[in-house]
Amino acid sequence: MKQDHVAKRYAIAVFELAKEQNSVAQISEELKVVSEVVENTNLFETFFKHPKVSAAQKKDLVKASFHGKISDTLLNTLFLLIDKKREGILFKMVEEFLKLTNEEQGIAEAKVYTAKPLTDAEKIAFEATFSKVAGKAKLTINNIVDPELIGGFKVRIGDRIYDGSVLSQLRRIERRMISGNVSR
Numbered sequence: 339m340k341q342d343h344v345a346k347r348y349a350i351a352v353f354e355l356a357k358e359q360n361s362v363a364q365i366s367e368e369l370k371v372v373s374e375v376v377e378n379t380n381l382f383e384t385f386f387k388h389p390k391v392s393a394a395q396k397k398d399l400v401k402a403s404f405h406g407k408i409s410d411t412l413l414n415t416l417f418l419l420i421d422k423k424r425e426g427i428l429f430k431m432v433e434e435f436l437k438l439t440n441e442e443q444g445i446a447e448a449k450v451y452t453a454k455p456l457t458d459a460e461k462i463a464f465e466a467t468f469s470k471v472a473g474k475a476k477l478t479i480n481n482i483v484d485p486e487l488i489g490g491f492k493v494r495i496g497d498r499i500y501d502g503s504v505l506s507q508l509r510r511i512e513r514r515m516i517s518g519n520v521s522r
Contacts, residue, residue, distance in 0.1 A: 345427040349434035352415055361409065366439050368408040372416070373432045375403065386425045396420045444475030449482055451492040451503070456481045468493055468500070 356365040376382045385391055385399055400416050419425050440446060450456065450464055461479045469477045472495045484492075488504035 341427050342430055344424065345430035346434045348415070348419070348424070348427065348431045349438060352411070352431070353435055353438045355411055359411065361411070362439055362442070364409060365412055366436060368412050369432045369435055372404065372408060372412065373429060376428060393420050393423075396425070440478075446472055446474040446477055446495050447480060448472070448477045449480050449494040451482045451484045451487060451494075453483070453485050453487045453489050453504075455483055464491075464493070468495060471500070472496075472498070 352365065353362070356362045376386075382399070382403075386396060397417055397420055400413070400420070404413060404416070416428075419428060419431075446469075448464065448468055450461075456464070456479070461481065465477045465479055469475065474495075477495070486505060488508070490503040490505075490507070492503050492506070493500040
């Protein structure tokens with residue numbers, strides 16, 4: 339939990355700096371790339387976690403991998419994480435930075451659970467309907483297929499859940515029958 343708090347503080351600092359430099363979109367894309375490279379390259383993870391690898395060696399790897407490909411702001415942030423021995427918060431920091439970016443732009447992520455994959459038209463309909471409900475300018479729809487729902491859907495936007503699944507309705511009926519309240 340403490341690392342989440344630290345990651346959020348770093349994300350806020352980088353976000354504020356990016357806003358000052360009018361480079362929020364650029365830093366956002368660069369963070370996604372760095373995060374993807376680090377996640378998909380075993381060398382990075384092994385190298386960063388190895389106790390005998392010095393901070394200077396880690397910085398050299400970061401510089402060799404990203405110099406000229408990312409802004410100095412982000413490169414210096416990565417160096418700072420290494421200096422402070424906080425490389426482990428990179429992914430959480432990226433996540434928090436993207437949340438701040440989306441919040442600033444009025445964008446939210448919606449996880450839509452369905453029994454079958456959504457078509458593009460259905461995704462557009464969900465986005466149009468639930469962006470109004472959530473009070474956001476735009477929603478990014480992340481469709482998660484869960485055959486246990488049987489039918490219908492379940493939408494999660496932040497902390498709110500809208501459950502219109504057949505499974506949920508069956509469970510409500512079951513609870514009513516067990517409690518003896520079958521009138522509706």
